[in-house]
Amino acid sequence: MQDVLNATTLGSIYLLFALGMALVWGTIGILNFAHGATFMFAAFIGHLVTARVELPLLGVIAVAVLVGALISVLTQLLAFQPILKRAKNRHAAELRILIAGIGVAAIPLAIAQRQTRSTPFGLRSSYSPQVYEVFGLRITTTAIIIIVLGLVIGIGMTLWLRRSRHGLALRALGVDAETSAGMGVNRTTLAFGTMAVAGGLAGLAGALLTLQLGAIAPETGDQLIIKAFAIIVLGGLGSMAGTVIGAYVLAGAETLVLVMNWGTWVDAVSFGLIFLILLARPQGLLGRKEVRRT
Amino acid sequence: MSTWYAMNVVLVQTTLTTLLLALSIQVPLRFGVFSFAGVGAFGIGGYGSAIAMVHLGWSTWPAVAFGAVVAGLVVFLLGLVVQRLTGLYMGMATIAFTLIVSVLAVNGGDLTGGAMGLYGALGEISVLQILLVVLLVVALLHLTELGGMGRRVDAVRDDPELANALGVDVVRYRQFSFLVSGLIGGLAGAITTLLRSTITPAEVNFHLVILALTAIVVGGSRSWVGALIGAVIFVWLPTWIGFLAEWERVAYGVIVAVAAIYLPLGVLGVAKDLWHRFRTREERARVAALAKES
Numbered sequence: 001m002q003d004v005l006n007a008t009t010l011g012s013i014y015l016l017f018a019l020g021m022a023l024v025w026g027t028i029g030i031l032n033f034a035h036g037a038t039f040m041f042a043a044f045i046g047h048l049v050t051a052r053v054e055l056p057l058l059g060v061i062a063v064a065v066l067v068g069a070l071i072s073v074l075t076q077l078l079a080f081q082p083i084l085k086r087a088k089n090r091h092a093a094e095l096r097i098l099i100a101g102i103g104v105a106a107i108p109l110a111i112a113q114r115q116t117r118s119t120p121f122g123l124r125s126s127y128s129p130q131v132y133e134v135f136g137l138r139i140t141t142t143a144i145i146i147i148v149l150g151l152v153i154g155i156g157m158t159l160w161l162r163r164s165r166h167g168l169a170l171r172a173l174g175v176d177a178e179t180s181a182g183m184g185v186n187r188t189t190l191a192f193g194t195m196a197v198a199g200g201l202a203g204l205a206g207a208l209l210t211l212q213l214g215a216i217a218p219e220t221g222d223q224l225i226i227k228a229f230a231i232i233v234l235g236g237l238g239s240m241a242g243t244v245i246g247a248y249v250l251a252g253a254e255t256l257v258l259v260m261n262w263g264t265w266v267d268a269v270s271f272g273l274i275f276l277i278l279l280a281r282p283q284g285l286l287g288r289k290e291v292r293r294t
Numbered sequence: 295m296s297t298w299y300a301m302n303v304v305l306v307q308t309t310l311t312t313l314l315l316a317l318s319i320q321v322p323l324r325f326g327v328f329s330f331a332g333v334g335a336f337g338i339g340g341y342g343s344a345i346a347m348v349h350l351g352w353s354t355w356p357a358v359a360f361g362a363v364v365a366g367l368v369v370f371l372l373g374l375v376v377q378r379l380t381g382l383y384m385g386m387a388t389i390a391f392t393l394i395v396s397v398l399a400v401n402g403g404d405l406t407g408g409a410m411g412l413y414g415a416l417g418e419i420s421v422l423q424i425l426l427v428v429l430l431v432v433a434l435l436h437l438t439e440l441g442g443m444g445r446r447v448d449a450v451r452d453d454p455e456l457a458n459a460l461g462v463d464v465v466r467y468r469q470f471s472f473l474v475s476g477l478i479g480g481l482a483g484a485i486t487t488l489l490r491s492t493i494t495p496a497e498v499n500f501h502l503v504i505l506a507l508t509a510i511v512v513g514g515s516r517s518w519v520g521a522l523i524g525a526v527i528f529v530w531l532p533t534w535i536g537f538l539a540e541w542e543r544v545a546y547g548v549i550v551a552v553a554a555i556y557l558p559l560g561v562l563g564v565a566k567d568l569w570h571r572f573r574t575r576e577e578r579a580r581v582a583a584l585a586k587e588s
Contacts, residue, residue, distance in 0.1 A: 031382050079551055079554075079555055082555050082556075083554065083555050086555070086556075086558075087558075091381060092558070094381055094382055095328055095381065095382075095385075096554045096555070096558055097554075098328075098382060098385060099507060099511055099550065099554040100550070100551045100554035100555055102503075102504055102507065102550060103508075103546075103547050103548070103549070103550030103551030103552075103553075103554060104547065104551050105547070106504060106543060106544075106546055106547030106550065107544055107547035107548060107551075109543070109547075110541070110542075110543035110544040110546075110547060111544060113543070114541075114544075222500050226386075226389065226390065226393065229386050230390075233383075233386075264397070264400050264401050264409075265397065265401060267393065267397050268394055268397040268398075270390075271390040271391075271393050271394045271397070272390075272394070274386060274387060274390040275387060275390060275391070275394075278376070278379055278383055278387050279375065279376070279378075282378075282379070282383070
């Protein structure tokens with residue numbers, strides 16, 4: 001049972017991280033490879049700030065969310081927007097965006113590695129987690145916050161994308177960007193908004209994971225990118241509900257591997273999943289059939 | 295000359311092996327396949343040759359050939375499996391493949407030496423021999439850039455439907471590009487490993503993907519000359535500029551992002567553009583002069 005609880009906490013972190021990436025990729029069609037670096041750097045700035053001033057829990061989280069959103073918007077403004085403007089066709093733009101994302105991701109990673117000498121860093125806050133025991137299960141307040149936030153934001157995002165007008169506009173962009181732009185959807189504004197939300201979620205995930213583990217290494221973001229990709233592919237591109245399910249499935253599978261004492265194989269789970277899903281069911285569990293744009 | 299050579303022999307070696315690694319990613323790109331499997335092949339080739347030397351007691355060049363052939367075969371089989379994927383999906387599946395190679399190496403027990411890697415595979419390789427291998431590879435690749443073959447490869451990349459209609463077997467060409475990528479990547483890995491006498495799983499990581507990609511993106515992705523320019527820039531630049539050595543990785547990131555945004559065809563593309571413009575102007579002047587005379 002304790003393992004199930006751990007898997008749920010891990011899954012919620014994955015979910016918060018992957019939701020932003022899935023939102024951006026599924027709607028405005030950008031696979032943001034700098035998402036992992038955004039996640040890490042938001043936590044890193046939080047680390048620098050809290051090293052000077054002690055902040056309450058909400059303050060730490062607010063710093064991380066704001067920094068995440070800021071980095072994400074800057075990436076869009078300085079890298080992705082110019083590429084979209086200059087590229088001749090979608091296919092060429094996709095590859096250049098991926099490469100630019102890899103380049104952008106290297107910058108904050110290198111800065112953080114230099115500052116910390118590649119050692120893990122943590123967050124200082126006036127908040128101290130309590131440990132509860134319910135039915136013999138140990139759970140910290142941090143874990144409760146992570147699980148609740150993960151579920152609320154995950155389900156909220158799914159509903160918002162399905163019900164609201166903005167959600168409709170975003171989904172329309174994901175299906176056919178040109179037609180929806182012709183129908184009055186402001187693509188540029190929505191792109192910036194989406195990137196800001198995604199970056200904020202990355203920052204949130206960064207702060208929460210750091211609080212949960214005590215410290216994270218600068219390279220954590222790189223590993224999460226591949227995992228988030230596995231989650232999105234598993235759930236199906238463009239489907240938020242699929243992302244929610246994918247996050248918990250991956251976390252469950254990884255926890256299972258850990259419990260079975262095959263610890264060194266944990267990373268192979270996500271890599272293997274990417275392979276299996278892409279080969280067997282490329283549209284994912286809940287994805288639309290026509291989602292694969294070439 | 296000889297003192298300069300003695301001082302920089304390691305850099306010369308690194309330039310040549312980096313060139314091979316960059317070529318292993320560039321070849322599939324030239325065929326329109328976004329594959330990073332060459333870096334996985336680097337790992338397979340390195341481990342293959344080290345295993346042949348350490349466990350089987352083979353001599354240097356048979357071990358290198360063994361590593362390269364195994365890598366070529368594995369990547370070719372991978373190509374058969376993933377050939378239906380396109381664009382980003384192909385890119386991520388091959389990145390997953392590369393990282394799986396590293397996980398397998400960690401879990402390989404005595405055969406691969408686990409997380410510590412394999413030691414004591416010191417081959418006898420002179421710079422002249424590497425140079426000959428590189429020249430052979432480059433000469434063969436140059437043939438695919440000339441005349442009818444070059445135009446067919448361009449068509450396979452830029453317009454696969456058109457290529458198909460013209461009777462070019464796109465699928466066969468792309469499978470072939472996987473085989474070549476695997477062989478070259480394997481060669482790069484085998485030579486690098488036997489020069490250094492060790493290989494560890496941590497070497498086959500995401501950073502290697504970035505290095506290879508950087509060299510191509512900056513140099514130019516359409517010709518082996520571009521890969522050569524990129525390899526030279528990235529191996530020698532830090533030694534020329536002390537400032538860069540300190541901020542090497544930050545500079546990598548900035549350069550990759552800027553190149554992806556503003557120079558999609560790399561330094562070579564810019565040079566060709568300028569040359570073309572210069573020629574056109576000269577030609578126009580000549581025609582104008584002729585017109586005046588008559």
